Amino acid sequence: MSDGIDRRSMLKGSTAALGAAGAAALGSASAQAQDVASPSGTPNVNTSITLNSTSRSFAHEARVTLLDLLREQAGLPGTKKGCNEGACGACTVLLDGERINACMTLAATCDGRSVTTVEGLAAADGTLHPVQRAFIEQDAFQCGYCTSGQVVSAVACINEGHAGSEEEIAEWMSGNICRCASYPQIIAAVQQAATEMEG
């Protein structure tokens, strides 16, 4: 589709193809054309999410991933882009409490759901999350590029009950690559935080 073609009429065409029953069931937020310009092009969907406990609404292009939405539109650059293909885990966020790769998730599919990023882990008064503190105390990073993904992933890993042993942590944290190879310290940090959170 060239940029000359009106995306809104395209979208309307597709909605019509789904039939009348379909259009009704499509819901308010899923397929509305927007007139607001955004940095990455003409928005053609509107997505509402509860982002770090706050209700937010974004008009954006349908192709925008949750990762790009967070970094470029929501002003939350804590979530990192490493590979942009699902292979590194730097973009890990919680979607309805479950850890996912934000780079492999279309923002539009998150409509009506809740997203927690690394910025949303600390308490309102700035008190760090036990996992964040454990990463500092155990020296669990070097360059720090993978760290926000590691921290968010570790929160989920502990909540899931997958932090029972070093082996279990290594397996369930394997979706987060650390190019600096801080793995022993990361495992120690997860163990420390798990003890504190479960204790």
Next chain:
Amino acid sequence: MKNFAYAIAPDISSASEAAVQGAQLVAGGTEILNWMRLGIVSADRVIDITRLPELSSIDRQGDEIRIGALATLNQIEGSDIVRQDAPVLSQACLLAASAQLRNRATIGGNVLQKTRCPYFRAEAATGDRMPWPCNKRVPGSGCSAREGDFSRAALFGATEACVATQPSDPAVALVALDAEVDLVGPSGSRSIPITRFHVTQSEAADLARTREGRRLLGGDAPETPDALIENRLMPGEIIVAYRFSVDTASRNSAYVKLRERESYEYAMASAAVCLDQSAGQVRQARVALGSIAQKPWRLSGAEAALSGQTLDEARLTSVLATAFSDAEPLPHQDYKVKVAQGAVRRALTKAGGSIQ
């Protein structure tokens, strides 16, 4: 990735109709987003199928387990029903991808993932921008993997045109469980055995000459059709669920995945085994191998040869030698035969078999 129109499918038939008209369906998105980035597919319309209730849930009725196509790999891994009555499927899901990806990746999309051949996964918006030949990307251009470095090339069923393998782990378990795939398409619903769902390149070459094959190819008859057809899913067909019967062999089943790194890595070779053994004798063994062909590779000959026999070392060695006698590894990849045989041995033991 260019922009597209996006809508949530309200029901299966509208999703199916949209797909017939060229829309791309998205479930977890963990494959198709990469295809769109690389230029493997391009979409004007994307239809989100994740809110179709018929495709969700994992349940058991009598002796039959039904896994909805939208079940994520983590949901299947953690399901008590699956853990107890078909551990091979639970283990295959657990050993796939990463904890994060498994929360998104659905088992419907999983069996439709494409080869990890690095030449295939080149970034090229259009065919003329491909940096090297690949018959799956540009039919007739050639196959770089044959001369190149692709350690996950096929041992069975490949052709001159393409040596790619299907990398799915869950599909291997489903094949060992003799699952049925429930499909709904523009011309109604049907079920096919998962053992017939994927096709090797040489099966694809034969299929291309049939009416079914021409429909799969969308009417065109390109050069090297054997590189293009990968399964029997018709245009517009939606995978609704997988079903399989629970039996003694499925309860005593296991999955073993051998790979270059211990976790978060595709298989070099994998094995799924369902084993019914009593008093040292094999009553039934179902064995499927992963990542050594463009489809999960059932060892039917070996299964028959083991049936009614004791599982002793000499017999197993000779049965496995026969099973791989017509394997065709690429030059310098003979070791893959040993890796695959090792996976079967380990899976037999993990499934509770005692090798005397």
